[in-house]
Amino acid sequence: MPGVNSEPKKLEGYDFYCQVLGSPKYVVAPMVDQSELLVYTPMINAKACMRYAGPHNILLNHHYQMFAEGARKGYRDQNFNITLGEEGGPEDRPLIVQFCANSPEQLLKSAKVVEPYCDAVDVNLGCPQDIARRGHYGSFLQDEWDLIYELINTLHRNLSIPVTAKFRVFPTVEKTVEYAKMLERAGAQILTCHGRLREQRGHNTGLADWEKIRAVKEAVSIPVFANGNVLFHSDIERCLAATGADAIMSAEGNLYNPAIFSLAPSLADASTSTSTSTSASASSSAPYLTGLHPRHTHLALEYLAIVQAQRTPTSPSAVKGHLFKLLRPALARAPDLRERLGRVRAEKGEPPRAAFVRYADVVRELDARLQEDVRAAGERGLEELVVWDAAAALPLLPHWLAQPYFRPLQPDPAEGAQAKGKQKAQGDSLSAAAADGEAAPGAADTAADAEDVLFAASNAPDGAPQRLDAQVAGAGAKRASGARTPDPDDPVGAEDAKRTKLDGAADGAIVAG
Numbered sequence: 475m476p477g478v479n480s481e482p483k484k485l486e487g488y489d490f491y492c493q494v495l496g497s498p499k500y501v502v503a504p505m506v507d508q509s510e511l512l513v514y515t516p517m518i519n520a521k522a523c524m525r526y527a528g529p530h531n532i533l534l535n536h537h538y539q540m541f542a543e544g545a546r547k548g549y550r551d552q553n554f555n556i557t558l559g560e561e562g563g564p565e566d567r568p569l570i571v572q573f574c575a576n577s578p579e580q581l582l583k584s585a586k587v588v589e590p591y592c593d594a595v596d597v598n599l600g601c602p603q604d605i606a607r608r609g610h611y612g613s614f615l616q617d618e619w620d621l622i623y624e625l626i627n628t629l630h631r632n633l634s635i636p637v638t639a640k641f642r643v644f645p646t647v648e649k650t651v652e653y654a655k656m657l658e659r660a661g662a663q664i665l666t667c668h669g670r671l672r673e674q675r676g677h678n679t680g681l682a683d684w685e686k687i688r689a690v691k692e693a694v695s696i697p698v699f700a701n702g703n704v705l706f707h708s709d710i711e712r713c714l715a716a717t718g719a720d721a722i723m724s725a726e727g728n729l730y731n732p733a734i735f736s737l738a739p740s741l742a743d744a745s746t747s748t749s750t751s752t753s754a755s756a757s758s759s760a761p762y763l764t765g766l767h768p769r770h771t772h773l774a775l776e777y778l779a780i781v782q783a784q785r786t787p788t789s790p791s792a793v794k795g796h797l798f799k800l801l802r803p804a805l806a807r808a809p810d811l812r813e814r815l816g817r818v819r820a821e822k823g824e825p826p827r828a829a830f831v832r833y834a835d836v837v838r839e840l841d842a843r844l845q846e847d848v849r850a851a852g853e854r855g856l857e858e859l860v861v862w863d864a865a866a867a868l869p870l871l872p873h874w875l876a877q878p879y880f881r882p883l884q885p886d887p888a889e890g891a892q893a894k895g896k897q898k899a900q901g902d903s904l905s906a907a908a909a910d911g912e913a914a915p916g917a918a919d920t921a922a923d924a925e926d927v928l929f930a931a932s933n934a935p936d937g938a939p940q941r942l943d944a945q946v947a948g949a950g951a952k953r954a955s956g957a958r959t960p961d962p963d964d965p966v967g968a969e970d971a972k973r974t975k976l977d978g979a980a981d982g983a984i985v986a987g
Contacts, residue, residue: 486663490636491697491720494593495568500710500735501666501699503725504572504596504640552789554588560786562591570638572596574611576621578628585629595633597625599641599657600668602675613642613672616653623660630661640666640701640723642674643686654690665690666699666723687717699723705868705878707734707765729799731876732773736766762869763856770800770876771841778834782827790819790829797833803873804840811840844874 555561571592575581585595601612629637639662643650667690669682682702691698700719704727727734774797781788805812815836820828860869871877
């Protein structure tokens with residue numbers, strides 16, 4: 475009819491959360507190079523960087539895509555492949571595309587590209603990595619409230635889809651709440667609150683503050699997702715109860731155990747399946763084991779099959795990163811397979827997918843070795859096989875099962891000074907990667923695997939350093955220098971090592987998403 479506006483109304487707040495997203499309780503976080511075809515895309519930098527001298531700079535400038543202009547189409551497709559119709563297609567919805575930016579104009583221009591292919595655009599205000607400091611985005615904008623307001627409000631006023639935001643907390647509840655309320659006034663329709671400070675990264679990651687998330691939830695009128703401290707399935711309900719949040723967002727927890735959102739099968743069904751799942755029983759570790767912990771080699775093979783079945787190319791480095799995280803507990807006991815996995819790549823002239831076949835070969839060999847360990851476990855139930863980490867007071871599951879990765883909490887300052895002196899006396903030869911996506915000098919480890927004591931990593935994009943604990947055979951042994959650093963005559967390996975400074979969780983290496 476003449477005079478009637480037929481343009482559909484943009485849904486906001488809970489209408490968007492319920493009608494478009496389907497009121498989810500479990501949300502997979504956006505993660506750099508780890509979010510292919512998931513609920514969120516990887517974090518994409520809206521800045522159109524024009525300083526590309528050649529193809530080898532792709533790895534060095536991974537975040538700085540010429541996304542809005544599309545002048546180098548390959549860069550755009552690497553992050554959000556519209557051409558092949560899978561990303562942003564019917565089977566990839568609901569979908570939220572996350573950007574980091576410091577220019578409202580660049581952000582809007584990039585958001586307009588993906589607007590027809592997603593359900594919302596998210597602004598990353600939480601990344602604590604050094605690359606975010608240098609690029610002036612993520613959590614390093616959190617003191618510039620006027621700029622942040624303009625970033626969000628520009629999208630809110632000019633897009634036909636909602637804008638959301640993911641952020642970190644401030645030292646005080648009061649400032650955190652005022653910040654969240656400002657984001658809501660700017661037009662954000664969902665807030666994801668990561669309950670850690672910008673400074674909580676690496677060995678100082680510590681615990682997320684659920685009380686601050688609860689304060690945010692009580693102060694705003696839009697949906698709030700809680701992020702932080704979710705290691706096991708049982709933590710999900712604890713977090714929802716403690717924060718009042720509408721949903722849980724998982725990053726690291728989902729990478730190490732993609733079944734973290736799934737309940738364990740019934741006790742009867744699980745009684746003979748310690749190699750494939752876990753379930754709770756009446757013992758001290760029962761509260762932690764209410765979720766599903768599948769055999770990680772089976773998950774890895776399933777993942778590789780999915781990747782190979784898709785038309786959309788998946789970066790081999792992303793695949794390698796996923797495999798190192800999934801297989802971490804067992805690779806500590808199989809250094810030869812760890813080394814092989816780290817060296818896998820498509821040879822010159824081969825398509826990138828050729829590497830996936832070699833990945834699968836390594837996983838199958840690892841699975842065959844694990845089967846011997848499963849047989850040796852006999853009829854013992856999961857509760858008998860759990861080993862407790864005394865420092866963290868958390869269970870370490872059998873090494874053939876997918877399970878969380880966690881760091882010990884840092885000691886008090888006085889204790890820390892004593893520990894530092896003791897470490898100095900023991901020597902500084904052990905390398906430790908800095909967390910949150912910024913590798914320590916000479917280390918080819920990703921942020922997500924930072925630890926107080928690490929095996930030095932291979933040249934894999936995700937070197938997956940391992941804890942030196944009771945589960946690791948040969949603890950304290952140093953690896954050969956060739957396994958710690960990339961071969962200087964191997965340009966691919968060298969680029970992989972450089973890329974580790976950019977890979978990892980987009981909002982930092984958290985103990986669990």
